[in-house]
Amino acid sequence: MKTYFLKFLILCIVLANISCENDSEDDLVEVISVELVTYENTIKTIIDDNCVFCHNDPPINFAPMPLLTYDQVKEAVDNRGLLNRVSSEDISFLMPSGGPRLPQSTIDLILQWNTDGLLEQ
Numbered sequence: 001m002k003t004y005f006l007k008f009l010i011l012c013i014v015l016a017n018i019s020c021e022n023d024s025e026d027d028l029v030e031v032i033s034v035e036l037v038t039y040e041n042t043i044k045t046i047i048d049d050n051c052v053f054c055h056n057d058p059p060i061n062f063a064p065m066p067l068l069t070y071d072q073v074k075e076a077v078d079n080r081g082l083l084n085r086v087s088s089e090d091i092s093f094l095m096p097s098g099g100p101r102l103p104q105s106t107i108d109l110i111l112q113w114n115t116d117g118l119l120e121q
């Protein structure tokens with residue numbers, strides 16, 4: 001939640017700047033960089049709040065791997081179907097295990113992270 005608010009705030013500040021100043025190339029570059037979803041600016045908080053309860057190090061509740069670091073979460077996207085697991089409508093397959101499903105806006109951020117290239121920062 002805090003992250004959404006921060007992103008919204010940053011976006012507002014950037015937009016306010018643009019509307020006051022003339023459209024220089026610097027502003028455009030700034031907008032693009034704010035919109036990129038990275039592990040540090042978005043994903044870590046989502047995973048910490050929803051997954052690390054089981055995917056701790058060591059993992060508990062029969063979770064097969066930790067999701068504490070950038071490398072671990074990226075590996076789970078690349079090789080363990082993380083995107084399918086959080087997007088699933090099938091409660092027996094869905095992550096977080098046992099549900100409830102993450103809010104669609106949160107799932108969309110994780111999918112966006114993948115589209116943006118699974119950046120760390």
Ligand code: HEC
Pocket residue numbers: 047050051052053054055061062063064076080081082085086092093095096097098102
């Ligand atoms: C209540 C405990 C629990 C929570 C919370 C939880 N998981 Fe899991 N997770 C498991 C268990 C148990 C398994 C192994 C059984 C299975 O694959 O369904 C698993 C498996 C997975 C797998 C597949 C691993 C593999 O190698 O096949 C992924 C990916 C995953 N979890 C991601 C997540 C993500 C992302 C979150 C948070 C959005 C999350 N999990 C939250 C317990 C949990």
